[in-house]
Amino acid sequence: MKYLDEYRNPEIARHLVQEIRGLTTRPWVIMEVCGGQTHSIIKNGIDQILPKEIELVHGPGCPVCVTPLEQIDKALAIASRPEVIFTSFGDMLRVPGSRQDLFMVKSAGGDVRVVYSPLDAVKIARENPHKQVVFFAVGFETTAPNNAMAVWQAHREGLRNFSILVSHVLVPPAMRALLASPHNRVQGYLAAGHVCTVMGWEEYEPIAAQYRVPIVVTGFEPVDILEGVLLTVRQLERGEARVENQYARVVRREGNRPAQELIRKVFEIAPRKWRGIGEIPASGLRLRPEFRDYDAETIFALGELHVEEPAICISGLVLQGLKKPNECAAFGKQCTPQTPLGATMVSSEGACAAYFAYQRRRVE
Amino acid sequence: MCLAIPGKVIEIYEQNGLKMGRLDYAGTVNTACLEYVPEVRLGQYALVHAGFAISVLDEEEARKTYAVWDELVQAAAQEGTDIFGMPFEKSPPG
Numbered sequence: 001m002k003y004l005d006e007y008r009n010p011e012i013a014r015h016l017v018q019e020i021r022g023l024t025t026r027p028w029v030i031m032e033v034c035g036g037q038t039h040s041i042i043k044n045g046i047d048q049i050l051p052k053e054i055e056l057v058h059g060p061g062c063p064v065c066v067t068p069l070e071q072i073d074k075a076l077a078i079a080s081r082p083e084v085i086f087t088s089f090g091d092m093l094r095v096p097g098s099r100q101d102l103f104m105v106k107s108a109g110g111d112v113r114v115v116y117s118p119l120d121a122v123k124i125a126r127e128n129p130h131k132q133v134v135f136f137a138v139g140f141e142t143t144a145p146n147n148a149m150a151v152w153q154a155h156r157e158g159l160r161n162f163s164i165l166v167s168h169v170l171v172p173p174a175m176r177a178l179l180a181s182p183h184n185r186v187q188g189y190l191a192a193g194h195v196c197t198v199m200g201w202e203e204y205e206p207i208a209a210q211y212r213v214p215i216v217v218t219g220f221e222p223v224d225i226l227e228g229v230l231l232t233v234r235q236l237e238r239g240e241a242r243v244e245n246q247y248a249r250v251v252r253r254e255g256n257r258p259a260q261e262l263i264r265k266v267f268e269i270a271p272r273k274w275r276g277i278g279e280i281p282a283s284g285l286r287l288r289p290e291f292r293d294y295d296a297e298t299i300f301a302l303g304e305l306h307v308e309e310p311a312i313c314i315s316g317l318v319l320q321g322l323k324k325p326n327e328c329a330a331f332g333k334q335c336t337p338q339t340p341l342g343a344t345m346v347s348s349e350g351a352c353a354a355y356f357a358y359q360r361r362r363v364e
Numbered sequence: 365m366c367l368a369i370p371g372k373v374i375e376i377y378e379q380n381g382l383k384m385g386r387l388d389y390a391g392t393v394n395t396a397c398l399e400y401v402p403e404v405r406l407g408q409y410a411l412v413h414a415g416f417a418i419s420v421l422d423e424e425e426a427r428k429t430y431a432v433w434d435e436l437v438q439a440a441a442q443e444g445t446d447i448f449g450m451p452f453e454k455s456p457p458g
Contacts, residue, residue, distance in 0.1 A: 002370065002372070002390070002409065003370040003409055003421055003426065004369070004370065006426075006430065009433075012433050015433075034366060035365065035366075036365070036366050036367055061366075062365065063365045063366075064365060089365070089414065091365060116414065116415055117396075117397070117414055117415020117416065118414070118415070119382075119397060119415055120415070138365070139365055139366070140365070140366060142365075142366040142368070142413055142418070143365065143366070143413070143414060145400060145416065145418070146397075146413070146414050146415065146416045149382075149397065149399060149416070153380065153381075153382065156381065157380070192366065194366040194367075194368050194411075194413060194418070195366065197368070197411065197418050197419045198418055248422065248425040248428075248429070249421055249422050249425040249426040249429065250411055250419045250421060250422070251419070252419075256400055256401075256418055256419060258399065258400050258402065259400045259418060262400075347365070349365060
């Protein structure tokens, strides 16, 4: 397949590993922020073919994983209502709330539907004027313009029965929060290629400068990731801390301006709570006041919920790159993708699920 | 969640006031919203995430990357080693 197969060439991959090996003189810790990259790294065994000095730690870049438990519970409460058609991307359906998940709501008779595009949810609202259609707007900057367009389109068409339950988070504030932590081990970042496709990389430059870390915008195929590691290691070995773009076939410095404009029209920056990490100031999006009519939390008058995570689960530490999934006492025992205790075991982009799927053993 | 795949734009049309397109992903055809890539032309490749094209693939940048890899492989060959840094096997006498 054009633009994919070339980046899966094992010969090129092995050559890049050689290059990395030739450059590396001491240990380095590099974090891949994006869950899609985590999945690709574990699936392809990239962490195992790198020189032993290079440690890849997995970041918080899995929107499913960082959606707070109380947002999931709100989704479940809305989806259970008889007048509601609840729509969502497929990967949210199995995420456990405090007592059930969307699949259970569906099997109990709730009208829960998986959509491929948020515009499909708008279409459902158009075709079901007597139902309240709610879309679960989860994700990073990659998904935000699509969800903004759904609201914009519903507004343009004058639809009164469409709303979104927003749980949007932003990547750079989380990267900053991790670097500012006293426990930080990250010395270089692979930045999330598709987040940067939308947002560009200008906002990463002050982070690289302030914390003296190289940041390399990286794609998702094995060769992309190895090239991202190569560029990061090269900077680390030279004592540099710049933003570089490995993913130039897709990402431009300024990002996608029309997408950014619509995000700004529909959403505003707000504090957000990250599952496993806690609240990070100015790290998410909420609907602007003029679009309040499309905010499911307002429409269904959901107050604040407070819920507790299972005590044994270390997903918070995993999301911060402080622990590896197979260092958890519950990994592969009480906690599996069929019986997940934490969100990092639910989504295929969660580090725990990736480790389980590709049979990384538990560290005793 | 942020998965996105490249597809070839084979049709551009309008629906409900939005610029839409049909894209071919190596034989599988699907629709996507093209509002965020207003410059896209038929025959170009676009990266699609959750029903929206978010970037037009840059042929020139891709070509540059392939050229760099070619050089890497060529350089290794010149040195008489394969890309693992191992010497090429001598062909059997005959």
